[in-house]
Amino acid sequence: MKTMLITGASSGIGEATARRAVEAGYAVALAARSKEKLDGLVKDLGPDRAMAVQCDVTDYASQQAMVKAVLDRFGTLDVVFANAGVGAKGSGTAGGDPDEWRTMVMTNVLGVMFTVKATHEAVIAAKGHVLITSSGAGRKIIPGSVYGATKWAMSGYGQNLREEMREKGVKVTLIEPGMVDTPFFDERKPNALVADDIARAVVYAITQPANVLAGEIWVEPLNR
Numbered sequence: 001m002k003t004m005l006i007t008g009a010s011s012g013i014g015e016a017t018a019r020r021a022v023e024a025g026y027a028v029a030l031a032a033r034s035k036e037k038l039d040g041l042v043k044d045l046g047p048d049r050a051m052a053v054q055c056d057v058t059d060y061a062s063q064q065a066m067v068k069a070v071l072d073r074f075g076t077l078d079v080v081f082a083n084a085g086v087g088a089k090g091s092g093t094a095g096g097d098p099d100e101w102r103t104m105v106m107t108n109v110l111g112v113m114f115t116v117k118a119t120h121e122a123v124i125a126a127k128g129h130v131l132i133t134s135s136g137a138g139r140k141i142i143p144g145s146v147y148g149a150t151k152w153a154m155s156g157y158g159q160n161l162r163e164e165m166r167e168k169g170v171k172v173t174l175i176e177p178g179m180v181d182t183p184f185f186d187e188r189k190p191n192a193l194v195a196d197d198i199a200r201a202v203v204y205a206i207t208q209p210a211n212v213l214a215g216e217i218w219v220e221p222l223n224r
Contacts, residue, residue, distance in 0.1 A: 132154055134174050
């Protein structure tokens, strides 16, 4: 049985992806800052197929401990979904909060890089797959968006990583959603995608034949 690690797994896209991955036959390791938030999901998915790991993605040592726990439990790490991310309440540069910027960069940028670094050897050994949640905000201009800038960084990093890992037999996929109605937002987004729309895109990428690489998947609502 192949194993998939998902960061930011306690809700939204991460939770929906965990459910779809188990349906597709994967064992899943679910990581988030609060393990308690994951325990109910593990119970739903089945303790034989799922495990919860407490991890602060901004702390590289915490990510290393996470990877060790996954390998100790499942023995392999075939798919890594670097999905953890945060936004900000402030708007633009003038209205932004530097503390929020720091948190976004540490989580959305360095957190993803730490995940890739911590899982690097295991994924190469498995000739596996790395997926990164970027965003439509990382491919188009949004006036003053510092959050968008972190996602532009991930779009660039993901493309560079794809070429670094290609010769090692590892696939790299950028998942680039448009607006998704998840707990990420304080208010409901009625015309947006739902988390399961993105989860199905992730499963599409990881279930392609060995010679097929879905390098980027852009998903947006038809009616915006």
